[in-house]
């Protein structure tokens with residue numbers, strides 16, 4: 001069976017002509033239904049002849065992405081969606097309201113194998129990659145739920161996008177195609193823990209997406225201790241790839257730095273970070289690390305966060321302390337999970353959950369873990 005949602009237009013056209021024996025223009029019609037009108041069933045494709053729809057039903061499918069749970073932050077209107085794939089696996093996506101319009105944070109894998117010590121998404125390891133169609137399904141399903149389109153997208157949910165590069169590239173190609181939703185590449189940020197070959201592969205595509213790099217430490221010893229990926233791609237190699245990415249694309253790199261009490265938040269480490277980034281056109285996002293029940297990382301004190309930011313500023317580094325969204329629904333960075341049981345910390349606020357999802361909670365795969 002062919003997954004219709006995952007095929008970029010040229011590949012869909014090839015399939016329609018070669019495998020279905022239909023004229024090429026049918027591919028464009030089909031693609032418009034799938035990616036512009038974003039329908040979820042073949043029955044809705046009313047300008048396709050019934051015989052063709054029947055042929056499609058026998059040979060292809062549209063991967064379903066369903067909302068299992070929807071939580072709304074009482075603090076800032078952020079919404080977290082637990083989305084279920086056809087095989088019962090779940091991922092999370094987060095809708096955030098900004099003055100420049102809504103932004104969606106999407107997942108790229110079910111689980112993650114990068115093993116960052118402070119992150120919830122990696123706790124159960126990697127289950128599988130998401131397909132391009134499933135990532136599109138995340139966007140389309142949340143837009144349906146919200147009744148309006150996103151104006152920007154961040155690949156910062158569960159998973160490491162550069163560990164699933166081809167599917168992520170297909171996802172972006174389709175989402176940004178004029179025959180589809182037509183989102184601009186410039187409104188997309190891709191976050192990576194630092195897979196250097198992936199950064200270089202992305203650079204060669206020259207898409208113009210913003211690269212976010214999860215740095216979190218200014219030297220190899222400190223980074224090795226919290227991010228296993230650093231043993232494979234140490235900071236020197238990572239910085240070289242980032243400088244090359246900027247040179248090739250003209251896009252300023254955004255560095256993520258989660259401040260962990262006593263681990264990476266000293267004034268000396270701020271100075272080391274400034275030395276490391278000297279000469280780069282970049283921006284540093286400081287995030288007081290978010291609590292994750294299974295992790296013993298403590299967030300830096302407010303005073304330490306401000307001192308760190310001030311020190312970077314004095315040393316000429318462009319840095320801001322990130323505003324936290326959705327902290328009452330565990331929707332913040334590093335808190336997303338593939339198991340619904342883990343929405344536990346916000347049980348008291350379950351009232352925000354919608355319809356059947358609330359009742360179904362206890363029955364979700366992995367619930368009550």
Ligand code: SAH
Nearest residue numbers: 119159160191192193214256289290333334
């Ligand atoms: N795998 C990608 C994208 C997903 S994580 C990456 O590593 O960049 C999105 C961001 O949240 C990353 O910067 C990640 O390091 C950060 N993060 C993970 N756990 C966190 C936590 N507990 N508190 C704050 N940020 C966290």
